[in-house]
Amino acid sequence: MNLKYMYIIALALAPMAGCAQAPETAKDGMNETKKDNPYYSRTDKTKLDLSDEFWQSVLSEDVYYIARKKGTERAFTGKYWDHEGLGDYYCGACGNHLFVSDSKFASQCGWPSFFEAISETSVEYVRDSSHGMIRTEVVCGRCDGHLGHIFDDGPPPTHKRFCMNSVVLDFEPKD
Ligand code: FE
Numbered sequence: 001m002n003l004k005y006m007y008i009i010a011l012a013l014a015p016m017a018g019c020a021q022a023p024e025t026a027k028d029g030m031n032e033t034k035k036d037n038p039y040y041s042r043t044d045k046t047k048l049d050l051s052d053e054f055w056q057s058v059l060s061e062d063v064y065y066i067a068r069k070k071g072t073e074r075a076f077t078g079k080y081w082d083h084e085g086l087g088d089y090y091c092g093a094c095g096n097h098l099f100v101s102d103s104k105f106a107s108q109c110g111w112p113s114f115f116e117a118i119s120e121t122s123v124e125y126v127r128d129s130s131h132g133m134i135r136t137e138v139v140c141g142r143c144d145g146h147l148g149h150i151f152d153d154g155p156p157p158t159h160k161r162f163c164m165n166s167v168v169l170d171f172e173p174k175d
Helices: 003-013 033-037 052-058 060-066
Strands: 087-090 097-100 124-129 137-139 146-153 160-166 168-171
Touching: 033 060, 060 146, 124 146
Parallel strands: none
Antiparallel strands: 087 097, 087 168, 124 137, 137 146, 146 160
16 A cells, blocks of 8 residues: 555544644644745745755645645545635745636636636746646746646636646635
8 A cells, every 4th residue: 555545544534533633823824834844935936946855854745745746636625626715826835826816717627727827937837748648737936846737728818727736725815
C-alpha cells in the first residue's frame, strides 16, 4: 500500500478515533503548515527556487502531492469546485495571489474554474504530454507548483478555462 492511500485511509479513520481536529488557524488565515514555511507570502513576488526536500518538509501531504508531484484531486471532492464566495484565491504552497472570485465560473467539471488569472505573471504555462494527451499545465508563477491545466472551452471574455485543484488554492473572503 503506498503512502497516498495510507494517508486517505488515515483521514477517513480519524473522526472514528476521536482525533479529528480542524487545523489551527492563525490571525492572518495561515494554517500551521504555512507558518512553518518561511517563504510563504501573499505580497512577496520574488521567484522561488527551492528543493523538493524543502517542499516536502513544509507542505501538508495533500498539497505536496498536487503542487510538487503534479497530482490531481478527484472531481467534485475539492473544497472550492462549487464555491461562490467573493474574495481572493492564493497559492496554497507559497501564498502567491492567483485569482479573484470575479473570474470564477460554474463549469460543472468538478474542479474550481476561472476564465483568467489575476495577472500575466501570477501563473506560467508548461506543455504537458503526460497520460497520452497534449495539454497545457498551469503552474504558480512564484513557486512553480502545479495548479492544474488550462483549456479553450471557457466563457467570454477569454474563452479560457483554468481548471484548478482546490487543494492548492487558499480562499480569503473579502471583508
Ligand atoms: Fe506558489
